[in-house]
Amino acid sequence: MILQSLEAVNFRNYAHLSLTLSPYITILVGQNAQGKTNILESILMLSLAKSHRAGRDSEMIRWGEEFASVTGQVVRQQRTYELNLKILNRGKKVRVNQIEKRRISDFIGHLNVVLFAPEDLQLVKGAPQTRRKFLDVELGQINPQYLHNLVQYQRVLQQRNNLLKDAESLDSRLSEMLSVWDDQLVEYGSRIVTKRVEFVHKLQMHAAEIHRQITSEKESLELSYQCVLLENGRSLEAVKEYFRQQLVARRKEDFRRGITSTGPHRDDIEVQIDSKNVQVYGSQGQQRTAALSMKLAEIELIRQEVGEYPVLLLDDVLSELDEMRQLHLLESMGQKVQTLITTTMTYGLDEMMREKAVVYRVSQGTIEKM
Numbered sequence: 202m203i204l205q206s207l208e209a210v211n212f213r214n215y216a217h218l219s220l221t222l223s224p225y226i227t228i229l230v231g232q233n234a235q236g237k238t239n240i241l242e243s244i245l246m247l248s249l250a251k252s253h254r255a256g257r258d259s260e261m262i263r264w265g266e267e268f269a270s271v272t273g274q275v276v277r278q279q280r281t282y283e284l285n286l287k288i289l290n291r292g293k294k295v296r297v298n299q300i301e302k303r304r305i306s307d308f309i310g311h312l313n314v315v316l317f318a319p320e321d322l323q324l325v326k327g328a329p330q331t332r333r334k335f336l337d338v339e340l341g342q343i344n345p346q347y348l349h350n351l352v353q354y355q356r357v358l359q360q361r362n363n364l365l366k367d368a369e370s371l372d373s374r375l376s377e378m379l380s381v382w383d384d385q386l387v388e389y390g391s392r393i394v395t396k397r398v399e400f401v402h403k404l405q406m407h408a409a410e411i412h413r414q415i416t417s418e419k420e421s422l423e424l425s426y427q428c429v430l431l432e433n434g435r436s437l438e439a440v441k442e443y444f445r446q447q448l449v450a451r452r453k454e455d456f457r458r459g460i461t462s463t464g465p466h467r468d469d470i471e472v473q474i475d476s477k478n479v480q481v482y483g484s485q486g487q488q489r490t491a492a493l494s495m496k497l498a499e500i501e502l503i504r505q506e507v508g509e510y511p512v513l514l515l516d517d518v519l520s521e522l523d524e525m526r527q528l529h530l531l532e533s534m535g536q537k538v539q540t541l542i543t544t545t546m547t548y549g550l551d552e553m554m555r556e557k558a559v560v561y562r563v564s565q566g567t568i569e570k571m
């Protein structure tokens with residue numbers, strides 16, 4: 202799919218931004234704090250209706266203004282969509298082809314993007330939460346039902362935890378109330394688990410192949426979804442049954458600790474190279490290469506799921522990768538995936554790419570074609 206153009210009003214440090222993108226490579230070059238990442242963030246908002254870095258949506262409204270708006274023209278499967286997202290101090294509104302959508306999940310999924318930012322190099326090394334977020338963001342943008350289940354699961358989990366924290370004793374009344382939440386937790390949670398298992402399995406196939414190429418066939422990468430609820434099998438029914446059993450079995454412990462100790466909010470992806478856990482034994486370079494392989498695999502996976510390549514956003518990462526990995530990234534993606542790159546300098550970039558790319562200079566919330 203192609204993002205043809207982008208317009209933003211009062212978004213971060215842009216009073217007004219209007220950008221025509223190359224179907225191949227667009228490079229945004231500028232010094233620090235000029236507004237390069239802000240542009241990628243606005244594109245992410247069109248894709249996920251959520252920023253990768255803002256705590257609250259209202260942070261993205263230009264200081265002193267009442268609202269921010271982002272509009273993009275997307276071509277996918279030979280159809281053009283106009284996506285518009287308006288952020289107000291209270292809430293946001295989304296439109297597709299000028300028709301307002303009441304549910305955000307009806308907006309998400311028109312534009313698929315994969316963002317690769319410096320913090321993603323922590324994907325392997327970081328805490329399990331980082332890998333769960335990776336799963337949720339990627340699955341969420343290709344599967345609206347997953348997103349729905351996730352939102353519901355988090356809501357129920359929060360309520361259950363509040364109940365556990367506030368309760369004074371584990372009496373029959375509390376048990377009864379917990380059972381009500383458990384039913385819902387099992388319903389939503391089991392669906393999340395089975396989708397994640399399937400996703401990691403597919404991701405593994407692509408990531409292993411990419412990793413093999415990047416390391417010139419020297420290393421073999423393996424990903425596996427770590428979840429205690431898979432003890433009795435991977436089918437939805439098996440997960441549901443085991444999840445229910447575990448919630449009951451751990452009720453005392455949960456009450457004592459004031460939290461829910463089992464469920465997909467505790468899961469992880471194990472990353473191995475040559476059968477050794479990379480989080481524990483991998484060098485920094487191996488951890489980075491594994492993270493890169495996972496991210497690039499995501500691109501292939503989205504293509505498989507939605508029938509087209511997503512738009513790739515590379516936020517200042519080229520300088521973080523050595524030449525071999527940079528080359529692989531650009532060679533494998535540059536030809537077939539629409540790519541936006543932010544960088545503080547162009548001289549480190551591949552010659553061929555610079556010739557093909559559309560380059561904009563970004564300076565204090567304004568852009569100029571070079």
Ligand SMILES: Nc1ncnc2c1ncn2[C@@H]1O[C@H](COP(=O)(O)OP(=O)(O)OP(=O)(O)O)[C@@H](O)[C@H]1O
Pocket residue numbers: 212213214215231232233234235236237238239240260261262263264517543545
């Ligand atoms: N709500 C806002 N209103 C106005 N300006 C903002 C707002 N939020 C952030 N900014 C400004 O945006 C700029 C940061 O932009 P951005 O994060 O895109 O930088 P960048 O060009 O990617 O820099 P770097 O190379 O350091 O990552 C800062 O100058 C910041 O003050």
